Amino acid sequence: MKDKEGNIKDQIISSLAGSSLTYLLFKKLGHYYFRKSKNSFLFWLDFITRQLEKAYQRKKPVVWASIFTPSELLYALDLIPIYPEMISATVASLGLADYFIGTAEANFYSPDICSFYRVASGMSLRYCLPRPDLVISTSLLCDGSVKFFQNISRFYGCDYFLLDPPYQRKEEAKSFLAKQLKNLARKVTKNTGNYFSWDKLKSSLELANTTALYINKINQLRENIPTPLSGWNALAYQLYMYFASLGSNEGLNFYQLLNQEIEDNIQQGEGAIAKEDIRILWLHQLRPYYPNIIWQTMENYNAVIAFEEISQVYWSEHNLTKPYLSLADKILANPGAGPLSRRISAIDNLIKKYQIDGVIHFNQRGCRQSCGGASLIKEYLRIKKVPMLILDGDGIDRRNYSEGQTRTRLEAFLEMLSQKN
């Protein structure tokens, strides 16, 4: 990191990142390159560009947050949220992950750390992300998240706030977490000098409620056969908006647009793939973001990801009179939190709802929360006679991806499902 060449490169990247022209160019090029893409995709492209631009230009205080930190609260506190895990996925899809992984590993970040955090660490070491004014993370699901965000706050010398939800979804747990959220809001307003407004908090939750209605509507539309939105796409830009946009006007506009596109697809009888014989449920909140053969292989077998477990609206409508309790309940309601039986029960419902033929659990290397439960889920599904494939891989670090091995596992699984059908 101290090499001269690195410093010059970092300075160039840093000054480019701070210029409005860069974003204008990025937006124009993006719209040209992806001109055949859906409007919802272009909307996401504008959203991420705008977020980064605003953050670099320090229009408001910048917060780095983990994906399970409710964005509703961050928008209410008038912050610009940056979700490093989601940016890592975007960087991987642009083919730039290796560079940042190399940087992180050269600085003693172990290859066993989740690659999403290695890329984000490499990016911060190269000063390729807007500097945070504060850092917030939850200890929910990701065990690497707390360490990563704490380290980031140390690196940038800013405050770190941890939301530490209890294991069970009980009333005492809800009150305990609500107090943490209230405390967080108080400290953030004090540290940033932002004015705290109840009306703003309520309006953010109201926006999130309306957006959730649209997500629910979309999820209902996705029960259609042929599937109108492939899970492969949903695990990309839709996922970004799912984590980063709730509580904002952009979030609502995005899901309204996506809903319209899906309705149009259904009306025109247009499925995500040409012929649909096998419906897959994808487990885990990510997929590989670098070029890989998974989607194409599935399409060759007329298989489609009908749904992905992460896109559920698992929380209740926010109660505007009790905002902190509502947000606490949202965090605690995550099916991945608490005992594994909750996740299994949610998976069971999705299998029935989306008429699933087979389940693929993507085992992200370094992700203990997800991989740890995979064998127990498989055991449960075996009794239910639902075939499940545990597909080892990495969403970002392509060194942990082997085309031949992935192909054989996936094709064998799809052959097995084809026989069954």
Next chain:
Amino acid sequence: MVVAGIDIGAITTKAVIMKEQKIKSYIIRKSGADLRKIAWDCLEQALQKAGYQLEDVETIVATGYGRISIPFARKQVTEITCHTKGAHWLNPAVRTIIDIGGQDSKIISVSESGQVIDFVMNDKCAAGTGRFLEVMAQALEVKLEDLGDLSLRSKKKIVISSMCTVFAESEVISLIADGCPKEDIIRGLHEAIANRIYSMAVRLPIQSTVTFTGGVAKNKGMILALRKKIRKIVYLPPEPQIVGAIGAALIAHNLLNIEKLH
């Protein structure tokens, strides 16, 4: 109708010629770098051995890791499905297949009707594969095909703790330097692989009858170590290395039958 099944593995390529579901000939050769050429050569030699011409072959199905490199095959099917078809055809009582190939190992659960119920594969590591034994044979300066017989002469149990091919090789070299008999070291290697395979196999219920396929199944010492570990009824195919190619040929036969029906 004459059909062919070609299994292009990481170490060896196998071709089987079948007529009316009866094996007419087979060929096993080293794979090398040019997979397309070796598959073609194997097919030609197997045909010659069976006394057929290329024009006699109605359908070819390719399997194995090199299956996608074979443009003259009508269909590519994974080795998991092909081993299942082949093993079920050889012995319909087979419910579990343990296939130890050149670069990976697989455990397959088979239904009564000869379909894949579930499978597990080793991770991206050479431990517990044919390649592992090949490297160890080189370190021990013995022929790969002699490993089995040598291990049966072992008198003392030695535990090999490393399963990483690189580290196990240095462990083997250290044991040789300490004067340990090669027979005992080889037995230790076989038992280490058997333990690894067993821990993978128990993820699926191991049910009798169990069969061993792949090149490693020709190693008597390895089979003994696995038998001791799994304690189930075992069926050993007459030529374990060609089970995948047999399965591919049977799928080719079925493809033709379906076509004729329509």
